[in-house]
Amino acid sequence: MSGDSLDAFARQKLNSLEAKSLRRNLTVTHRLSAVEVERSGRRLIDFSSNDYLGFSQHPKLKEAAQAATADYGVGSTGSRLITGNHPLFRELEQRLAALKDSADCVVFGSGFLANSGIIPALMTERDAVFLDELSHACIFYGARLTLGAQHIFRHNDMDHLRELLTAHRANHPHALIVTDGVFSMDGDLAPLGTLGTLADEFDAWLMTDDAHGIGVVGDGRGSSFANGADHHVPLQMGTLSKAIGGYGGYLCASQAVCELIRNRCRTFVYSTGLPPGPIAAAIAALDLIEADPDMAARPLRLARSFTRALNLPAAESPIVPVVLGDTDHTLTAAKMLEEDGFLVVPIRPPTVPEGTSRLRITFSAAHQEAQVERLAQTIRDRVMGG
Numbered sequence: 001m002s003g004d005s006l007d008a009f010a011r012q013k014l015n016s017l018e019a020k021s022l023r024r025n026l027t028v029t030h031r032l033s034a035v036e037v038e039r040s041g042r043r044l045i046d047f048s049s050n051d052y053l054g055f056s057q058h059p060k061l062k063e064a065a066q067a068a069t070a071d072y073g074v075g076s077t078g079s080r081l082i083t084g085n086h087p088l089f090r091e092l093e094q095r096l097a098a099l100k101d102s103a104d105c106v107v108f109g110s111g112f113l114a115n116s117g118i119i120p121a122l123m124t125e126r127d128a129v130f131l132d133e134l135s136h137a138c139i140f141y142g143a144r145l146t147l148g149a150q151h152i153f154r155h156n157d158m159d160h161l162r163e164l165l166t167a168h169r170a171n172h173p174h175a176l177i178v179t180d181g182v183f184s185m186d187g188d189l190a191p192l193g194t195l196g197t198l199a200d201e202f203d204a205w206l207m208t209d210d211a212h213g214i215g216v217v218g219d220g221r222g223s224s225f226a227n228g229a230d231h232h233v234p235l236q237m238g239t240l241s242k243a244i245g246g247y248g249g250y251l252c253a254s255q256a257v258c259e260l261i262r263n264r265c266r267t268f269v270y271s272t273g274l275p276p277g278p279i280a281a282a283i284a285a286l287d288l289i290e291a292d293p294d295m296a297a298r299p300l301r302l303a304r305s306f307t308r309a310l311n312l313p314a315a316e317s318p319i320v321p322v323v324l325g326d327t328d329h330t331l332t333a334a335k336m337l338e339e340d341g342f343l344v345v346p347i348r349p350p351t352v353p354e355g356t357s358r359l360r361i362t363f364s365a366a367h368q369e370a371q372v373e374r375l376a377q378t379i380r381d382r383v384m385g386g
């Protein structure tokens with residue numbers, strides 16, 4: 001039977017992952033609060049989630065999602081172009097556009113859907129995409145779907161990007177430069193000032209993925225507004241699935257670009273609109289961020305006190321990598337932290353480059369300072385070897 005060879009194929013692939021300590025498993029995680037989870041019968045302080053503001057559990061967001069579900073139902077019933085465009089979308093898009101200093105905004109089903117749709121909607125096989133090597137997987141996925149050229153520059157290396165633009169830009173009608181605004185596994189920021197200057201100089205379009213920037217850097221407005229970045233980024237993509245607490249993706253751009261996306265982007269046109277609940281929750285999240293800039297600053301403040309305690313380079317975002325290199329060593333360290341009551345999920349290839357397995361530690365406004373101090377002490381004593 002053909003199913004036999006299919007199963008043999010799958011088993012052989014899984015075995016080869018297992019041999020490299022790269023086979024992964026789903027673990028049921030029961031969330032007790034914004035920073036506490038129960039896993040395999042153990043209560044753990046969570047230092048791995050992307051819930052930077054604790055919004056996944058916030059009463060105001062739950063209330064908003066419940067009210068929207070009661071008013072409009074659990075699903076949107078169709079693509080937004082057919083029947084799925086319930087009234088809350090427009091309100092959220094206007095709020096996001098204002099937050100990002102953009103004329104318009106389009107909300108997508110997720111961040112992954114946004115990137116994998118936006119890039120091929122703008123670029124053809126005759127064009128070129130220039131990408132930072134540490135950009136998120138869905139940016140690479142979107143770039144590949146253009147069927148055009150891809151030029152990958154070394155992480156945050158603006159000289160290398162200039163070299164690539166000099167060598168290749170003239171061969172293509174259009175060029176797009178894409179980067180994470182805040183890098184998801186390293187926590188550092190892209191040099192948006194220089195990127196903007198290079199984009200102007202070489203007539204390339206600049207796109208940032210601010211999945212880890214919105215809500216937590218630049219007074220909650222994201223990486224385009226942090227570190228004195230003053231260059232307008234014409235394509236600001238992001239997600240509602242991290243600091244915003246729920247689920248969804250967005251693109252903030254000009255009216256013409258957003259209108260083109262609503263017409264031509266396959267992951268927008270051919271996918272069902274998000275349900276009303278997460279849209280209402282996202283609006284409530286923006287209310288809270290705008291009302292309390294100090295809350296938006298807290299995760300980074302906690303990350304900085306952690307990097308100070310361990311003599312690591314100062315955190316630039318609420319994401320702090322402790323790179324251990326070896327995958328088995330990283331798995332052991334994570335297991336040991338779990339025994340001490342911390343959830344710090346090990347990150348290994350292909351999520352990060354070969355030889356850079358790490359503990360990726362994330363900070364939330366809902367963490368207490370004492371919890372951060374205790375984690376730093378445990379890592380100092382038990383992972384970094386005292």
Ligand SMILES: *Cc1c(COP(=O)(O)O)cnc(C)c1O
Nearest residue numbers: 110111112136184211239241248
């Ligand atoms: C998480 C993430 C995404 C995907 O967003 P989802 O809403 O989870 O699909 C995209 N880009 C980056 C940099 C991310 O970290």
